Amino acid sequence: MIHVGIVDDHEIVRAGFRELINRETDIIVSFEAPSGDDTIKQLREVRCNVLLLDLSLRGENGVDVLRSVRQRFPDTQVLVLSSYPEDRYAMAMIRNGASGYLCKDCDGSELLRAIRTVASGRRYLSEAGMQLMAGQMLGEVTQAPHDALSERELQVFLRLAAGESVSEVSNHLNLSVKTVSTYRSRVLEKLDISSNAEMAVYALRHGLMTDGAPH
Known part of the structure:
Protein backbone atom coordinates (compact mmCIF):
# COMPACT_ATOMS: atom_id res chain seq x y z
CA MET A 1 0.00 0.00 0.00
CA ILE A 2 1.31 3.45 -0.96
CA HIS A 3 0.63 6.09 1.71
CA VAL A 4 0.19 9.59 0.28
CA GLY A 5 0.17 13.03 1.91
CA ILE A 6 -1.54 15.92 0.10
CA VAL A 7 -0.16 19.41 0.71
CA ASP A 8 -2.18 22.25 -0.81
CA ASP A 9 -3.69 25.38 0.74
CA HIS A 10 -6.93 25.01 -1.25
CA GLU A 11 -9.39 22.55 0.28
CA ILE A 12 -11.18 21.97 -3.02
CA VAL A 13 -7.90 20.92 -4.66
CA ARG A 14 -7.13 18.50 -1.84
CA ALA A 15 -10.64 17.09 -2.11
CA GLY A 16 -10.16 16.45 -5.83
CA PHE A 17 -6.91 14.59 -5.30
CA ARG A 18 -8.41 12.64 -2.40
CA GLU A 19 -11.41 11.54 -4.48
CA LEU A 20 -9.13 10.35 -7.27
CA ILE A 21 -6.81 8.43 -4.94
CA ASN A 22 -9.63 6.84 -2.93
CA ARG A 23 -10.75 4.93 -6.04
CA GLU A 24 -7.48 2.99 -6.06
CA THR A 25 -6.83 -0.21 -4.15
CA ASP A 26 -3.08 0.21 -3.73
CA ILE A 27 -2.92 3.90 -2.73
CA ILE A 28 -4.31 5.53 0.41
CA VAL A 29 -4.38 9.15 1.63
CA SER A 30 -2.52 9.28 4.96
CA PHE A 31 -3.13 12.97 5.61
CA GLU A 32 -3.89 16.36 4.13
CA ALA A 33 -2.17 19.61 5.07
CA PRO A 34 -2.64 23.27 4.06
CA SER A 35 0.85 24.44 5.08
CA GLY A 36 4.45 23.46 5.56
CA ASP A 37 4.24 23.45 9.35
CA ASP A 38 1.21 21.14 9.29
CA THR A 39 3.03 18.90 6.84
CA ILE A 40 6.05 18.44 9.12
CA LYS A 41 3.77 17.75 12.09
CA GLN A 42 1.82 15.11 10.16
CA LEU A 43 4.97 13.45 8.82
CA ARG A 44 6.16 12.95 12.39
CA GLU A 45 2.94 11.10 13.24
CA VAL A 46 1.83 9.08 10.23
CA ARG A 47 3.36 6.98 7.50
CA CYS A 48 3.90 8.68 4.14
CA ASN A 49 5.63 7.21 1.10
CA VAL A 50 4.77 10.01 -1.35
CA LEU A 51 4.10 13.67 -0.63
CA LEU A 52 2.09 15.63 -3.20
CA LEU A 53 3.44 19.15 -2.71
CA ASP A 54 1.98 22.35 -4.12
CA LEU A 55 4.67 24.95 -4.80
CA SER A 56 2.54 28.00 -3.97
CA LEU A 57 1.40 27.62 -0.39
CA ARG A 58 -0.12 30.65 1.28
CA GLY A 59 2.53 32.63 3.16
CA GLU A 60 5.41 30.33 2.19
CA ASN A 61 6.80 28.54 -0.83
CA GLY A 62 7.15 24.89 -1.65
CA VAL A 63 10.91 25.17 -2.08
CA ASP A 64 11.26 25.70 1.68
CA VAL A 65 8.92 22.78 2.42
CA LEU A 66 10.78 20.53 -0.01
CA ARG A 67 14.06 21.22 1.77
CA SER A 68 12.57 20.54 5.22
CA VAL A 69 11.02 17.27 4.11
CA ARG A 70 14.22 16.06 2.44
CA GLN A 71 16.27 16.85 5.54
CA ARG A 72 13.91 15.37 8.13
CA PHE A 73 12.16 12.59 6.22
CA PRO A 74 14.55 11.32 3.53
CA ASP A 75 12.46 8.20 2.87
CA THR A 76 9.45 10.27 1.78
CA GLN A 77 9.38 10.90 -1.97
CA VAL A 78 8.18 14.37 -2.98
CA LEU A 79 6.06 14.80 -6.11
CA VAL A 80 5.74 18.52 -6.85
CA LEU A 81 2.44 19.73 -8.28
CA SER A 82 2.25 23.20 -9.78
CA SER A 83 -0.13 25.43 -11.68
CA TYR A 84 2.77 26.48 -13.85
CA PRO A 85 4.38 24.64 -16.78
CA GLU A 86 7.52 22.58 -16.60
CA ASP A 87 9.81 25.26 -18.02
CA ARG A 88 9.28 27.42 -14.91
CA TYR A 89 10.41 25.10 -12.12
CA ALA A 90 10.66 21.44 -13.14
CA MET A 91 14.40 21.18 -13.67
CA ALA A 92 15.22 23.19 -10.56
CA MET A 93 12.92 21.08 -8.39
CA ILE A 94 14.24 17.76 -9.70
CA ARG A 95 17.84 18.89 -9.28
CA ASN A 96 17.11 20.00 -5.71
CA GLY A 97 15.62 16.75 -4.56
CA ALA A 98 12.04 16.38 -5.82
CA SER A 99 11.22 12.92 -7.14
CA GLY A 100 8.86 14.27 -9.78
CA TYR A 101 7.11 17.32 -11.19
CA LEU A 102 3.63 17.62 -12.67
CA CYS A 103 1.27 20.40 -13.65
CA LYS A 104 -2.05 20.36 -11.82
CA ASP A 105 -3.97 20.14 -15.08
CA CYS A 106 -2.53 16.69 -15.83
CA ASP A 107 -4.84 13.72 -16.34
CA GLY A 108 -5.78 11.74 -13.27
CA SER A 109 -4.25 8.63 -14.82
CA GLU A 110 -0.90 10.42 -15.15
CA LEU A 111 -0.97 11.57 -11.53
CA LEU A 112 -1.60 8.02 -10.35
CA ARG A 113 1.19 6.75 -12.61
CA ALA A 114 3.53 9.39 -11.20
CA ILE A 115 2.66 8.43 -7.60
CA ARG A 116 3.40 4.77 -8.28
CA THR A 117 6.62 5.63 -10.11
CA VAL A 118 8.12 7.81 -7.37
CA ALA A 119 6.93 5.40 -4.67
CA SER A 120 9.12 2.77 -6.33
CA GLY A 121 12.15 5.04 -5.98
CA ARG A 122 12.26 6.33 -9.54
CA ARG A 123 11.93 9.88 -10.89
CA TYR A 124 8.90 11.07 -12.83
CA LEU A 125 8.58 13.82 -15.41
CA SER A 126 5.69 14.46 -17.76
CA GLU A 127 6.27 14.19 -21.50
CA ALA A 128 6.72 17.98 -21.61
CA GLY A 129 9.27 17.76 -18.81
CA MET A 130 11.20 15.01 -20.56
CA GLN A 131 11.20 17.00 -23.79
CA LEU A 132 12.55 20.00 -21.90
CA MET A 133 15.30 17.93 -20.30
CA ALA A 134 16.23 16.32 -23.61
CA GLY A 135 16.29 19.70 -25.31
CA GLN A 136 18.65 21.07 -22.68
CA MET A 137 20.94 18.05 -22.92
CA LEU A 138 21.12 18.36 -26.71
CA GLY A 139 21.56 22.13 -26.59
CA GLU A 140 18.29 22.70 -28.42
CA VAL A 141 16.72 24.46 -25.43
CA THR A 142 18.66 27.05 -23.47
CA GLN A 143 18.69 26.43 -19.74
CA ALA A 144 17.08 29.27 -17.81
Whole structure:
Protein backbone atom coordinates (compact mmCIF):
# COMPACT_ATOMS: atom_id res chain seq x y z
CA MET A 1 0.00 0.00 0.00
CA ILE A 2 1.31 3.45 -0.96
CA HIS A 3 0.63 6.09 1.71
CA VAL A 4 0.19 9.59 0.28
CA GLY A 5 0.17 13.03 1.91
CA ILE A 6 -1.54 15.92 0.10
CA VAL A 7 -0.16 19.41 0.71
CA ASP A 8 -2.18 22.25 -0.81
CA ASP A 9 -3.69 25.38 0.74
CA HIS A 10 -6.93 25.01 -1.25
CA GLU A 11 -9.39 22.55 0.28
CA ILE A 12 -11.18 21.97 -3.02
CA VAL A 13 -7.90 20.92 -4.66
CA ARG A 14 -7.13 18.50 -1.84
CA ALA A 15 -10.64 17.09 -2.11
CA GLY A 16 -10.16 16.45 -5.83
CA PHE A 17 -6.91 14.59 -5.30
CA ARG A 18 -8.41 12.64 -2.40
CA GLU A 19 -11.41 11.54 -4.48
CA LEU A 20 -9.13 10.35 -7.27
CA ILE A 21 -6.81 8.43 -4.94
CA ASN A 22 -9.63 6.84 -2.93
CA ARG A 23 -10.75 4.93 -6.04
CA GLU A 24 -7.48 2.99 -6.06
CA THR A 25 -6.83 -0.21 -4.15
CA ASP A 26 -3.08 0.21 -3.73
CA ILE A 27 -2.92 3.90 -2.73
CA ILE A 28 -4.31 5.53 0.41
CA VAL A 29 -4.38 9.15 1.63
CA SER A 30 -2.52 9.28 4.96
CA PHE A 31 -3.13 12.97 5.61
CA GLU A 32 -3.89 16.36 4.13
CA ALA A 33 -2.17 19.61 5.07
CA PRO A 34 -2.64 23.27 4.06
CA SER A 35 0.85 24.44 5.08
CA GLY A 36 4.45 23.46 5.56
CA ASP A 37 4.24 23.45 9.35
CA ASP A 38 1.21 21.14 9.29
CA THR A 39 3.03 18.90 6.84
CA ILE A 40 6.05 18.44 9.12
CA LYS A 41 3.77 17.75 12.09
CA GLN A 42 1.82 15.11 10.16
CA LEU A 43 4.97 13.45 8.82
CA ARG A 44 6.16 12.95 12.39
CA GLU A 45 2.94 11.10 13.24
CA VAL A 46 1.83 9.08 10.23
CA ARG A 47 3.36 6.98 7.50
CA CYS A 48 3.90 8.68 4.14
CA ASN A 49 5.63 7.21 1.10
CA VAL A 50 4.77 10.01 -1.35
CA LEU A 51 4.10 13.67 -0.63
CA LEU A 52 2.09 15.63 -3.20
CA LEU A 53 3.44 19.15 -2.71
CA ASP A 54 1.98 22.35 -4.12
CA LEU A 55 4.67 24.95 -4.80
CA SER A 56 2.54 28.00 -3.97
CA LEU A 57 1.40 27.62 -0.39
CA ARG A 58 -0.12 30.65 1.28
CA GLY A 59 2.53 32.63 3.16
CA GLU A 60 5.41 30.33 2.19
CA ASN A 61 6.80 28.54 -0.83
CA GLY A 62 7.15 24.89 -1.65
CA VAL A 63 10.91 25.17 -2.08
CA ASP A 64 11.26 25.70 1.68
CA VAL A 65 8.92 22.78 2.42
CA LEU A 66 10.78 20.53 -0.01
CA ARG A 67 14.06 21.22 1.77
CA SER A 68 12.57 20.54 5.22
CA VAL A 69 11.02 17.27 4.11
CA ARG A 70 14.22 16.06 2.44
CA GLN A 71 16.27 16.85 5.54
CA ARG A 72 13.91 15.37 8.13
CA PHE A 73 12.16 12.59 6.22
CA PRO A 74 14.55 11.32 3.53
CA ASP A 75 12.46 8.20 2.87
CA THR A 76 9.45 10.27 1.78
CA GLN A 77 9.38 10.90 -1.97
CA VAL A 78 8.18 14.37 -2.98
CA LEU A 79 6.06 14.80 -6.11
CA VAL A 80 5.74 18.52 -6.85
CA LEU A 81 2.44 19.73 -8.28
CA SER A 82 2.25 23.20 -9.78
CA SER A 83 -0.13 25.43 -11.68
CA TYR A 84 2.77 26.48 -13.85
CA PRO A 85 4.38 24.64 -16.78
CA GLU A 86 7.52 22.58 -16.60
CA ASP A 87 9.81 25.26 -18.02
CA ARG A 88 9.28 27.42 -14.91
CA TYR A 89 10.41 25.10 -12.12
CA ALA A 90 10.66 21.44 -13.14
CA MET A 91 14.40 21.18 -13.67
CA ALA A 92 15.22 23.19 -10.56
CA MET A 93 12.92 21.08 -8.39
CA ILE A 94 14.24 17.76 -9.70
CA ARG A 95 17.84 18.89 -9.28
CA ASN A 96 17.11 20.00 -5.71
CA GLY A 97 15.62 16.75 -4.56
CA ALA A 98 12.04 16.38 -5.82
CA SER A 99 11.22 12.92 -7.14
CA GLY A 100 8.86 14.27 -9.78
CA TYR A 101 7.11 17.32 -11.19
CA LEU A 102 3.63 17.62 -12.67
CA CYS A 103 1.27 20.40 -13.65
CA LYS A 104 -2.05 20.36 -11.82
CA ASP A 105 -3.97 20.14 -15.08
CA CYS A 106 -2.53 16.69 -15.83
CA ASP A 107 -4.84 13.72 -16.34
CA GLY A 108 -5.78 11.74 -13.27
CA SER A 109 -4.25 8.63 -14.82
CA GLU A 110 -0.90 10.42 -15.15
CA LEU A 111 -0.97 11.57 -11.53
CA LEU A 112 -1.60 8.02 -10.35
CA ARG A 113 1.19 6.75 -12.61
CA ALA A 114 3.53 9.39 -11.20
CA ILE A 115 2.66 8.43 -7.60
CA ARG A 116 3.40 4.77 -8.28
CA THR A 117 6.62 5.63 -10.11
CA VAL A 118 8.12 7.81 -7.37
CA ALA A 119 6.93 5.40 -4.67
CA SER A 120 9.12 2.77 -6.33
CA GLY A 121 12.15 5.04 -5.98
CA ARG A 122 12.26 6.33 -9.54
CA ARG A 123 11.93 9.88 -10.89
CA TYR A 124 8.90 11.07 -12.83
CA LEU A 125 8.58 13.82 -15.41
CA SER A 126 5.69 14.46 -17.76
CA GLU A 127 6.27 14.19 -21.50
CA ALA A 128 6.72 17.98 -21.61
CA GLY A 129 9.27 17.76 -18.81
CA MET A 130 11.20 15.01 -20.56
CA GLN A 131 11.20 17.00 -23.79
CA LEU A 132 12.55 20.00 -21.90
CA MET A 133 15.30 17.93 -20.30
CA ALA A 134 16.23 16.32 -23.61
CA GLY A 135 16.29 19.70 -25.31
CA GLN A 136 18.65 21.07 -22.68
CA MET A 137 20.94 18.05 -22.92
CA LEU A 138 21.12 18.36 -26.71
CA GLY A 139 21.56 22.13 -26.59
CA GLU A 140 18.29 22.70 -28.42
CA VAL A 141 16.72 24.46 -25.43
CA THR A 142 18.66 27.05 -23.47
CA GLN A 143 18.69 26.43 -19.74
CA ALA A 144 17.08 29.27 -17.81
CA PRO A 145 19.60 31.02 -15.54
CA HIS A 146 17.57 30.21 -12.42
CA ASP A 147 17.88 26.51 -13.21
CA ALA A 148 21.55 26.83 -12.26
CA LEU A 149 20.73 28.01 -8.73
CA SER A 150 21.34 25.65 -5.85
CA GLU A 151 18.52 24.82 -3.47
CA ARG A 152 19.59 27.44 -0.92
CA GLU A 153 20.23 30.03 -3.62
CA LEU A 154 16.74 29.44 -5.00
CA GLN A 155 15.21 29.82 -1.54
CA VAL A 156 17.03 33.10 -0.94
CA PHE A 157 16.26 34.37 -4.44
CA LEU A 158 12.51 33.78 -4.15
CA ARG A 159 12.30 35.51 -0.78
CA LEU A 160 14.39 38.51 -1.83
CA ALA A 161 12.43 38.80 -5.09
CA ALA A 162 9.21 38.85 -3.05
CA GLY A 163 10.48 41.86 -1.10
CA GLU A 164 12.02 40.38 2.04
CA SER A 165 15.16 42.01 3.41
CA VAL A 166 18.38 40.09 4.02
CA SER A 167 17.66 40.08 7.76
CA GLU A 168 14.12 38.76 7.21
CA VAL A 169 15.45 35.97 4.99
CA SER A 170 18.03 35.25 7.68
CA ASN A 171 15.29 34.82 10.29
CA HIS A 172 13.02 32.72 8.09
CA LEU A 173 15.74 30.33 6.94
CA ASN A 174 17.72 30.25 10.21
CA LEU A 175 20.85 31.47 8.48
CA SER A 176 23.26 34.21 9.46
CA VAL A 177 22.96 37.58 7.72
CA LYS A 178 26.47 37.03 6.34
CA THR A 179 25.47 33.67 4.84
CA VAL A 180 22.34 35.12 3.25
CA SER A 181 24.40 37.97 1.81
CA THR A 182 26.78 35.42 0.31
CA TYR A 183 23.90 33.55 -1.31
CA ARG A 184 22.51 36.85 -2.57
CA SER A 185 25.83 37.67 -4.24
CA ARG A 186 25.88 34.27 -5.93
CA VAL A 187 22.33 34.73 -7.20
CA LEU A 188 23.12 38.15 -8.63
CA GLU A 189 26.15 36.72 -10.41
CA LYS A 190 24.37 33.66 -11.81
CA LEU A 191 21.37 35.66 -13.01
CA ASP A 192 23.60 38.48 -14.30
CA ILE A 193 21.68 41.15 -12.42
CA SER A 194 22.70 43.75 -9.86
CA SER A 195 19.92 44.42 -7.34
CA ASN A 196 16.92 43.03 -5.46
CA ALA A 197 14.65 45.06 -7.72
CA GLU A 198 16.11 43.26 -10.73
CA MET A 199 15.50 39.96 -8.94
CA ALA A 200 11.81 40.85 -8.72
CA VAL A 201 11.73 41.80 -12.40
CA TYR A 202 13.46 38.54 -13.33
CA ALA A 203 11.03 36.49 -11.23
CA LEU A 204 8.02 38.19 -12.80
CA ARG A 205 9.40 37.85 -16.33
CA HIS A 206 10.00 34.13 -15.87
CA GLY A 207 6.65 33.48 -14.21
CA LEU A 208 8.19 32.56 -10.85
CA MET A 209 5.92 34.93 -8.94
CA THR A 210 2.99 37.23 -9.52
CA ASP A 211 2.17 40.40 -7.59
CA GLY A 212 5.06 39.83 -5.22
CA ALA A 213 4.15 36.27 -4.30
CA PRO A 214 6.45 33.39 -5.22
CA HIS A 215 4.79 30.35 -6.78
